[in-house]
Amino acid sequence: MDRRQWLRWGGASLAGALGVGSLSALLQNPVKAQADGYKALVCVFLYGGNDGQNTVVPTDTTRYNQYATARGALALPRNSLVPMAGTDVGLHPSMAALAPVCSARKIAAVANVGPLFGPLTKTEFRSLPGTSPLIPDNLFSHSDQQIEWEASSARSLERTGWGGRATDTLGTTNPVISVGGNGHFGLSALGTPLVLPGPGDTFGVEGLEGTWAPTVARKTALEALYQPGNLGSSNVLLDAYAQQQRTAFEVSSRLGAIVGVEPNPAAPTLIDTAFAPLTNAQGAIGTDLGRQLYQIAKLVAGRATVQGDRQIFFAQQGGYDTHNEQIAADSLSGVHARLLQGLADAMACFYNAMAAIGMGNNVTLFTQSDFGRTFVPNSSSGTDHAWGNHHLVMGGAVQGGAVYGSYPELVAGGPNDVGVSSWELHGRWIPTTSVDQYAATLLRWFGASDPQLNTILPNLTNFSTRNLGFLG
Structure with a gap:
């Protein structure tokens, strides 16, 4: 037992x-006395493989025209995108709740990230055997790519997650605290994540x-x-x-x-007020991700009771395997729009909660997902499994106003596309930034030294750039 x-x-x-x-x-x-020393990372995993191409969309004329031509009916109108101040990209229009965060430059896009053993060109990818250690295991597979993202590894049999290895290496008081189930991300050599139920549960x-x-x-x-x-x-x-x-x-x-506390509309706390857009008159938060981030917000506020000045959290949202009818006829609604609205609404409430309790600069939220999706849509008004993907990082310490990493060339069959023959020109991007580099940038801000980063992320030594720069 x-x-x-x-x-x-x-x-x-x-x-x-x-x-x-x-x-x-x-x-x-x-109690704000601990704010200066406390730091937390919040991983939000988007299970199913989020379509990053319609999450972070270029707004400059040349790239937008390339995007619109390739995406066809899945293309979002340029004037509908949520501007990310200081950049030439915008967010899906259903993510409007994050507009103030974008304007404040406290959210950043990190482009074309994915599992890698080391830097990999298209020529190398096409010439190497599929069993080469330079190529991640079982590309485009949900279960394998989820593990490789959560483990920051090119091997799908890696038994520990990078969040779990971080808590071991840094000696945090608690293991990874998960409000989204027992994901691979929090597994360590010494134990499992601490899995908590939702608000109001015992x-x-x-x-x-x-x-x-x-x-x-x-x-x-x-x-x-x-x-x-x-x-x-x-x-x-x-x-x-x-x-x-x-x-x-x-x-x-x-x-x-702490776990048992629910929103109280009659006598709201600062966190309750921040989550009011998602809360009904009876005090129930209407989305699963909203409940998870509300629970994390309480744990940050109650950090003296939770104990420790470093904490990693895990939350998740599912449903992103959008092979069919990803977008509605008006191009602004549909299953993907609903998912991204739920994500953005919960993120905005969480951001406001952290600001309200004086912890905005001490907590950084970031997304992960199985993989990106094909740039070129399929015949079912959806997208299929791909590789490199765009992700979001949010918090008071985030250096917004820039896109980090290298945005892929939006050309099917181009230098970032794994395909060569006509039948395989779908826009499955070879990542230009590794999960290791993404995780290292987060963990450096969290307090990890270079030797500790090498222990947590063994493949990091294969990359010359160890800090992507999106955190101050």
């Missing part, structure tokens, strides 16, 4: 016993929640049993098991109250 089996989502609440009133005071009037030791006397007695007895040496053996596995159970008791007691 491991920690996740001990921790239950549901049942009697621990909030009353741990003092919701004091927690609400914390969220309403956060986070406690299964069967031992509440204040009923027999339950309290049983919990007290188990806590005593798991103290060092009390299992009556010096067996390493038994000691490790006991330590795992002690951790489960301690973490659930410490975080249960």
Whole structure:
């Protein structure tokens, strides 16, 4: 039995016993004394493979015309794009909630990122055998590319994630805290991510929640049993098991109250006010990603209770495998537009929440996804699996007003397209920036030294540029 089996989502609440009133005071009037030393990274993984070509779109005449010609019915009108101040790209019109963040230059686009072992040209890609270690495993495969992105590796059998390796190497107080399930990103050599439920759910030791006397007695007895040496053996596995159970008791007691807090429209906290655009009159947040980022916002506000001055979080949004009917007839709606609106709305609320509690410069959110999608649409008004993709980084420390990395040449069969023959000219971009470089830039801001970066990201030494510059 491991920690996740001990921790239950549901049942009697621990909030009353741990003092919701004091927690609400914390969220309403956060302690800002720790702000200067605290930093958090928030990974939002877009499962299914987001179409970066319609997320970050060029606005200059030459490249926009190339884009519109190739994309056809999937092309977005240039005047509908959300301007990213200081750049010649814009965001999908459904991401309008991020317009103020774009204007403030606190969001940046990072172009054509993907898993790589080292720099790779089209000539090399076409001449190397598919089994070459220079070519990532099983390109265009959801499961393999998800692992390679979350692991920052060219190998799909990598057992740890780069978030998990970072927490091990940097010795953070907590492992990766996930509000989006047990993703590969948070796996480390020493453990698994701490997976938390959504706002309002109970986070406690299964069967031992509440204040009923027999339950309290049983919990007290188990806590005593798991103290060092009390299992009556010096067996390493038994000691490790006991330590795992002690951790489960301690973490659930410490975080249960924060997890249980939901928006209170009648007496809103600063975070509640920031998430009000997504919250109904009963205090329910209407999107899954909104609930996840609300939970993370509370954990940042309650960082004294969460403990540690460095924390990595993981959230996720699914549904991005848009092979069919990606866009509606008006070119501005459809499944992709709905997904990106949900992403942007949640991101904007989170950005405002961090600013409201004085943590805007201390928290950086970034996106990842399986892969990009083909530049040329398929015959089903959708797009297919590709490789390099465009991603977004947001926060007070972000140096906006520029596009980082190299935007691909928007020519099917061109130097960035893996295809040569007519049947394969779909615009599957060979990445010009690696996941390692992307992750290294984030982790350098987070506090990792060069030797630590080499441990966390073993392929980083293959690239001459280690800092992409999008974080101050």
